[in-house]
Amino acid sequence: MSTIAHRPQRADARRNREKLVAAAAAAFAESGLDAQVEDIARRAHVGVGTLYRHFPTKEALVVALAEQHFERIADTVEAALADPGDEWDVFAAAIWRVATAAAADVAWCEIIGGHPSAVQAASRGQQRLASAVGTHIARAQGAGVMRADATVEDIKTIMCGFGHVAAAQRAGAELDWTRYLAIALDGLRTR
Amino acid sequence: MSTIAHRPQRADARRNREKLVAAAAAAFAESGLDAQVEDIARRAHVGVGTLYRHFPTKEALVVALAEQHFERIADTVEAALADPGDEWDVFAAAIWRVATAAAADVAWCEIIGGHPSAVQAASRGQQRLASAVGTHIARAQGAGVMRADATVEDIKTIMCGFGHVAAAQRAGAELDWTRYLAIALDGLRTR
């Protein structure tokens, strides 16, 4: 077995990769996960071939973006764990923060809403997120402010619904994701 | 202006139309709204051309099915109005009945979840449904068992989320629409 001498990645290639990720984020945010590959390449001022050099498939690009999204959500939810306030308020505030960020981005909505492949990737961000949410739940239940039977899966389920409602609203339906969250969170709270 | 003598629709044509609707319902239930036209025609033992003779577009077929779905849902919700039981229980039972029927059918989920074109048709079924739901809400609020600020739009929103959760569950996601409904309905109830 010999050591293969890898030439370092070329500087322009790295730049292009970053431009592609940014362009994809923008295109997906605007048009949802079925934004066209050519549009993404155009926004990055790059040929489609270049896109395919960096990502073997459009799907791979989506997964990369999804992972990025989940990392950010996990950041938000983990950060909230340090907040010393009322357990319920802290949890609810974190959810609202995540939802507000997601609602402005069609792709987030679709990913949170459960895009088949992006979700199946049991990725680091998702695991961090699940763990942080679990801690929030345990705390809130300990303080008696969250229904005792609530689970991490319940939160996932609610956010899945949220993603779709927000996406539908963006698409013109007369819906209000704000009401959705208010009601769902109330349903999660102890009465 | 002369009276145009319309020859009555031929018997075989009527049969084919019915077979097409049934086949479409089956195909959509199984594969969702993006079931293929050719598959629908095949199930109806008919050529695609025949399908297009009866429905100018795949979309038209979807709208026809959607209208049928909404009529049925309206039937269920209207029927519940005659129930003399506790206002909340009656309302909740009607929602559960609708949800249970819908959860078994991918197309129902997608339509309830807010399929763009099928929803925009401010059709008879939808109007009946909205009106019946409005009556339920007014009654429950009058009895003090539903949050005072709940609206028909809130129910639509919740069912939109439901549709997506149920569809995702059918597609293999580890979600539980049962939990979703339980929590959302709790959030709608007076505490």
Added chain:
DNA sequence: CGTTAACATGAAGGACGGTTCCGCTTTGAT
């Protein structure tokens, strides 16, 4: 500089799925 491997390009390829079209068949009225 010169060399070379990595990289970029975008037109062409290919798969997929809705829709059209025209020749053939069936119905129903005379």
Added chain:
DNA sequence: ATCAAAGCGGAACCGTCCTTCATGTTAACG
């Protein structure tokens, strides 16, 4: 039985997108 209109079939058409590939370009290293 005959005929015209209505209906039927399904191969071909067409638009849309993702992906590939042959060709030209560029960064990095000696």
